[in-house]
Amino acid sequence: MTETTSPLLRVRDLSVTFPHHGHTLTAVDGVSFEVSRGETLGVVGESGCGKSTMGRALMRIVEARTGSVELAGVDLTTLRGRALRETRRRMQMIFQDPISSLNPRRRIADIVAEPLDAWKSAAGAEREATVERLLREVGIDPALHGRRYPRQFSGGQCQRISIARALAMRPELLICDEVVSALDVSVQAQILNLLEDLKAEYGLTLIFIAHDLAVVKNISDRIAVMYLGQIVELAPAQVLYDAPAHPYTALLLGSALEADPDQPRERTVLQGEPPSPLDPPSGCRFRTRCPDATDLCAREAPMPRDVAPGHRVACHFPRRRAD
Amino acid sequence: MSDQPLLSVRHLSTTFATPAGPLRAVDDVSFDLDAHETLGIVGESGSGKTVLARTLMGLQPRLNVEVTGSVQLAGHEVVGASTARLRELWSSEVAMVFQDPMTSLNPVMRVGRQIDEVLRVRHGMDRAAARARAIELLDLVGIPSAAQRYRAYPFELSGGMRQRVVIAIALAGQPRLLIADEPTTGLDVTIQAQILDLLDTLRAQLGMSVVMITHDLGVVATRTSRLLVMYAGRVAETGPTGDVFRHHRMPYTRALLESSPKLSNAPHTRLAAIPGQPPNLARVGPGCHFAPRCDLASDRCREVAPALEPTERPDHLFACWHPLRTPSETPGASS
Ligand SMILES: Nc1ncnc2c1ncn2[C@@H]1O[C@H](COP(=O)(O)OP(=O)(O)OP(=O)(O)O)[C@@H](O)[C@H]1O
Ligand SMILES: Nc1ncnc2c1ncn2[C@@H]1O[C@H](COP(=O)(O)OP(=O)(O)O)[C@@H](O)[C@H]1O
Ligand code: SF4
Ligand code: SF4
Ligand SMILES: [Mg+2]
Ligand SMILES: [Mg+2]
Numbered sequence: 342m343t344e345t346t347s348p349l350l351r352v353r354d355l356s357v358t359f360p361h362h363g364h365t366l367t368a369v370d371g372v373s374f375e376v377s378r379g380e381t382l383g384v385v386g387e388s389g390c391g392k393s394t395m396g397r398a399l400m401r402i403v404e405a406r407t408g409s410v411e412l413a414g415v416d417l418t419t420l421r422g423r424a425l426r427e428t429r430r431r432m433q434m435i436f437q438d439p440i441s442s443l444n445p446r447r448r449i450a451d452i453v454a455e456p457l458d459a460w461k462s463a464a465g466a467e468r469e470a471t472v473e474r475l476l477r478e479v480g481i482d483p484a485l486h487g488r489r490y491p492r493q494f495s496g497g498q499c500q501r502i503s504i505a506r507a508l509a510m511r512p513e514l515l516i517c518d519e520v521v522s523a524l525d526v527s528v529q530a531q532i533l534n535l536l537e538d539l540k541a542e543y544g545l546t547l548i549f550i551a552h553d554l555a556v557v558k559n560i561s562d563r564i565a566v567m568y569l570g571q572i573v574e575l576a577p578a579q580v581l582y583d584a585p586a587h588p589y590t591a592l593l594l595g596s597a598l599e600a601d602p603d604q605p606r607e608r609t610v611l612q613g614e615p616p617s618p619l620d621p622p623s624g625c626r627f628r629t630r631c632p633d634a635t636d637l638c639a640r641e642a643p644m645p646r647d648v649a650p651g652h653r654v655a656c657h658f659p660r661r662r663a664d
Numbered sequence: 665m666s667d668q669p670l671l672s673v674r675h676l677s678t679t680f681a682t683p684a685g686p687l688r689a690v691d692d693v694s695f696d697l698d699a700h701e702t703l704g705i706v707g708e709s710g711s712g713k714t715v716l717a718r719t720l721m722g723l724q725p726r727l728n729v730e731v732t733g734s735v736q737l738a739g740h741e742v743v744g745a746s747t748a749r750l751r752e753l754w755s756s757e758v759a760m761v762f763q764d765p766m767t768s769l770n771p772v773m774r775v776g777r778q779i780d781e782v783l784r785v786r787h788g789m790d791r792a793a794a795r796a797r798a799i800e801l802l803d804l805v806g807i808p809s810a811a812q813r814y815r816a817y818p819f820e821l822s823g824g825m826r827q828r829v830v831i832a833i834a835l836a837g838q839p840r841l842l843i844a845d846e847p848t849t850g851l852d853v854t855i856q857a858q859i860l861d862l863l864d865t866l867r868a869q870l871g872m873s874v875v876m877i878t879h880d881l882g883v884v885a886t887r888t889s890r891l892l893v894m895y896a897g898r899v900a901e902t903g904p905t906g907d908v909f910r911h912h913r914m915p916y917t918r919a920l921l922e923s924s925p926k927l928s929n930a931p932h933t934r935l936a937a938i939p940g941q942p943p944n945l946a947r948v949g950p951g952c953h954f955a956p957r958c959d960l961a962s963d964r965c966r967e968v969a970p971a972l973e974p975t976e977r978p979d980h981l982f983a984c985w986h987p988l989r990t991p992s993e994t995p996g997a998s999s
Binding site: 498556560598599 | 824852924928935
């Protein structure tokens with residue numbers, strides 16, 4: 342994975358904290374990564390590990406405590422006012438709950454036009470034509486459905502509408518946070534295929550956050566695995582699944598429920614639950630659930646390092662490929 | 665053990681009176697479940713899984729709901745049974761675990777007390793015995809430091825721990841049948857795997873049968889012995905789990921399997937999505953409910969609903985006018 346061009350997104354040492362009853366909750370803890378233009382980066386991890394907060398920090402929906410986020414060389418974390426808004430429109434985010442993210446009192450066509458109206462970038466016939474094109478692109482018939490309200494649509498259709506709205510400003514980066522998690526498999530497949538099609542057509546770069554490992558593998562070029570606010574492993578999708586180097590990744594894969602009756606039942610399932618981010622373990626944060634943990638792991642936090650080109654892992658004792 | 669199945673369901677239908685007309689959420693469902701077996705019921709949202717589960721329990725309200733057919737549970741008829749009779753069944757034969765543990769737990773009562781109460785009210789235990797048994801049950805479902813957690817309120821526990829408490833309550837009456845409706849939906853994969861393993865261990869240990877209801881084929885693939893695929897209130901296909909996965913005959917079963925992303929797929933594998941969406945049950949036509957989304961549909965499919973028919977195996981049945989052929993001729997059936 343050698344990159345000739347500079348990455349579209351460059352994230353350095355990003356941390357997000359929240360005040361919590363007089364304590365500090367570190368939701369995202371010093372994550373660094375890059376995303377190339379046209380690439381899909383998957384982000385997986387158990388609930389509460391900071392996936393959504395990281396996505397929201399990239400969008401500056403929440404403020405980072407430390408770190409920088411560069412989009413095409415422009416540091417978003419230092420921008421203010423108009424300059425921030427201008428840069429931010431090049432990034433869009435879509436969320437899990439498709440129905441509640443749409444204003445119930447607005448018609449579908451007006452919802453899709455919201456960004457156009459906000460930026461006054463199209464009006465009258467041009468606005469109408471843009472909305473029609475966007476709706477058609479996501480598989481909604483504008484003539485039949487454009488004047489309807491969100492509640493008249495299924496979850497999958499509402500997610501299509503959210504995607505159309507996100508595409509209205511022709512963003513370069515689309516952050517998808519659990520966008521198919523609430524959908525039935527048949528509809529989930531439609532949306533995943535739609536995202537792939539739109540990505541090709543618009544030259545989009547995707548950050549795809551989800552807890553379903555199979556879904557993430559199906560859509561991603563590379564995958565970041567998060568645990569208690571940190572990226573513990575980052576690798577090309579196939580490598581991560583074939584040869585997970587971090588014990589957490591291996592156990593997460595072992596817990597995956599595959600729609601395959603021939604999958605061996607005697608897999609190692611990850612036991613216990615993640616500790617509270619208010620009081621993370623010393624040293625390696627995974628050590629309280631790690632079967633490979635030693636004294637060193639309790640004393641020293643492992644630094645991220647490359648075990649192969651493009652394969653980064655934060656573990657004192659990374660696992661090697663079995664063969 | 666008698667040769668009768670533990671649960672025998674025949675021509676079961678549940679119809680709601682709605683402003684838009686009658687809505688048949690469960691439509692002529694029949695199946696058997698033997699002792700110690702796990703039956704998986706899979707279907708997409710709105711296919712009638714929860715209504716079926718509640719009907720099996722006798723939990724449907726009497727107003728605006730018509731239940732026809734028969735549910736024989738350990739020799740007792742559930743359909744039309746009196747509330748007193750149902751209470752007896754609920755305290756000894758059958759228990760249910762719902763998707764959202766918060767809806768089945770009292771938010772302002774310590775979890776231990778909630779188990780106590782079931783033991784005292786339904787099983788006539790005294791306070792001390794109930795408390796001891798409650799802690800035993802919390803321990804049985806894998807709650808660490810059970811004696812301490814006995815005093816916890818539901819909000820102090822994680823989603824996974826709450827679901828374990830709900831399972832403990834369900835086990836209080838030592839039921840012969842446990843009906844679990846999406847018991848792990850919304851939980852992390854790691855917690856899902858833990859809870860499903862727990863249910864299977866308990867089934868074997870306590871000699872229960874389990875009905876496992878889910879929209880997720882991954883949940884049923886390795887943890888059920890039999891499978892029933894539902895579409896729009898009807899049984900699309902049913903049989904031994906392995907046979908349904910590998911030798912399915914009904915196009916919807918195939919579509920469901922092929923649209924599921926797999927870990928073994930290479931990145932950017934195009935999924936075989938099913939066009940359209942499940943029908944509105946208040947407005948379904950006379951024929952096969954899958955016809956509007958089925959690429960094999962003919963006029964006959966649109967006019968007459970196919971009945972369940974056995975394959976070469978008497979316990980593997982499907983409902984389709986144009987069944988997929990043998991697995992070798994079925995694209996995508998083997999992998
Ligand atoms: N009390 C009721 N009155 C009218 N219709 C109802 C009632 N309960 C359920 N239904 C309808 O019955 C159908 C089946 O619903 P059910 O909740 O069983 O689906 P499900 O398969 O459990 O779906 P999910 O996966 O979303 O839980 C739906 O069309 C639903 O709207
Ligand atoms: N606005 C907030 N205030 C306080 N804590 C928060 C807030 N948002 C998220 N958190 C906490 O930050 C951690 C990470 O949360 P989140 O990013 O939502 O995780 P994920 O998306 O991986 O499930 C959790 O412990 C969560 O409770
Ligand atoms: S550093 Fe130690 S505790 Fe952490 S994952 Fe590696 S082996 Fe396990
Ligand atoms: S009966 Fe017809 S429409 Fe229904 S699944 Fe079979 S081929 Fe398709
Ligand atoms: Mg989240
Ligand atoms: Mg349900």
